[in-house]
Amino acid sequence: MANPALRQAFEQKKFIVAPGIFDMISAKVADGMGFDCLYGTGFGTVASHLGVADAGIATYADMVARMGQMARGVKTPMIADADTGYGGLLNVRHTVMGYEAAGISGIQLEDQETPKKCGHTPGRRVIPAEEMVLKIKVAAEARTSPDFLIVARTDARTTLGLEEAIRRGLMFGDAGADIVFIESPESEEEMRAIGRAIAKPLLANMVEGGRTPILPAETLKQIGYAIAIYPAVGFLAVAAALERVYGHLKQQGDSIALGESYGFKRMTELMGFPEVWEFEKRWAQPDAAE
Known part of the structure; x- marks a missing residue:
């Protein structure tokens, strides 16, 4: 069932920053950070899975x-990529x-042809x-809850131009979309033009190294x-960290001097081991030999 807190946040005009999650470790870490929403990234989920x-x-x-596994494993509302x-x-x-x-609390649908391509990459064509x-x-008709x-x-900006992308955004809002997502505008001025033209809540896709400039939340x-x-920020950071530690292990033959890591104790807590240990303690059977 969708979490009503997400719709309420939009109705309260609260600006939402949503980190990309792509597996259960990223989901659990992000869930404990106090975000109002998590974003199930298609790129990262396909890559990790x-x-x-x-x-x-x-x-x-x-x-x-x-996506459902991640949504069920967190308390924070989640929007998930569902391609076309x-x-x-x-x-x-x-x-x-x-x-x-x-x-899941929100679904992202796009107007690309099938098979689709990742946003911010070339060759995308739209229906x-x-x-x-x-x-x-x-x-809109298929959902059981307005939450x-x-x-x-729309991916129309890259191949058909900004004017067509805005036209589609307006049409999609009128058709029943709660949030309009114009993918990959290429300047701040284009983003401002989108903001002036479309009254529906707008989504900005902040991809490090992508076509759209990364602007402060304010x-x-x-x-x-x-x-x-921020769909890519998590898996890019993880890949960089893994490359560093695996490289050190290959060159040095040990994990010494790698500096501070997340910590094994913290990871056991994140994954719920203390609850498992408490359960085992409560239900432990007397030793048969005693």
């Missing part, structure tokens, strides 16, 4: 299982129903706007955005 490019290879079954809805209108309905039943409008209407939010994304709020997602 399948080890392949986010290029339409992952299926609905792959993603609903992985994994097919036509019937697929979109099934995807919305599945994501909502999995405990006709009218087809995406139908997908959004089906999504389950629909994020409608600036994003001031120019009309309601939420900023």
Whole structure:
């Protein structure tokens, strides 16, 4: 069931910063940091689960299982990437129903052709706007709770230009999307133009090394955005840390002098070992030999 706190945050005009999560460790760490929302990144989830490019290879079954596992493992509301809805209108309905039943609080659907490509990468093509409008209407009808939010994304900016992207954003909002996501605007001025044109809550995708400039949260709020997602910041940091420690291990043959790490004790606490130990203590059987 969707967490009503997320819709309430938008209704209260609270600017939301949502870190990208991609596995259960990242989900657990982020869940304890006090964020209002977590973002299940498609790129990171596909990479951590399948080890392949986010290029339409992952299926609905792959993603609903992985995203649902993260959503059930945290208390913070979660928005999850669902690509194109994994097919036509019937697929979109099934995807919305599945994501909502999995405990996710918001679904992101995009207007790319199938197979889709990762945002901020070249070669993305979009379906006709009218087809995406139908997908959004089906999504809105399929949800069982108004607390389950629909994020409608357009990738039209890169191939068709900003004007077409804004036109689609307006159409998607009118069709029933709760949040409009114009992917990969290429300057702050373009982001300001989007903010002036679209009254619906807007999502900014802050990707390190991507096409869109990374702006401070206060600036994003001031120019009309309601939420900023940081899908890549977690898995980029993890990859860099692993490269460093694995490189040291390969060169030195030990893990000495690597500096401070997260700590094994903290990790056992994060994963719930103290509760397991307490359970075992309460239910321990007397030694048969005694």
